[in-house]
Amino acid sequence: MSSYEDSELYKLAKQMAVEIHKMTLDELPKFEMYEQGSQIRRSSKSIVANFVEGYGRRHYKADISSS
Numbered sequence: 001m002s003s004y005e006d007s008e009l010y011k012l013a014k015q016m017a018v019e020i021h022k023m024t025l026d027e028l029p030k031f032e033m034y035e036q037g038s039q040i041r042r043s044s045k046s047i048v049a050n051f052v053e054g055y056g057r058r059h060y061k062a063d064i065s066s067s
Helices: 008-026 035-065
Strands: none
Touching (some): 008 035
16 A cells, blocks of 8 residues: 555545535534534544544654664
8 A cells, every 4th residue: 555545444434524524514404513513524534634644653653664
């Protein structure tokens, strides 16, 4: 795997984040769209961000140990 973008897990997490974002905008009642909807959207994007951060940490450690 040359990049985190090649990972099936990353692709799935990103796809789910997009679907969840759309769902919270289209299907939640108006009174839940802002507070709860915002929290749901942020948490779904957090999964993708954490995956990328973890990949970067692992990749960065590999670069340091090879020098």
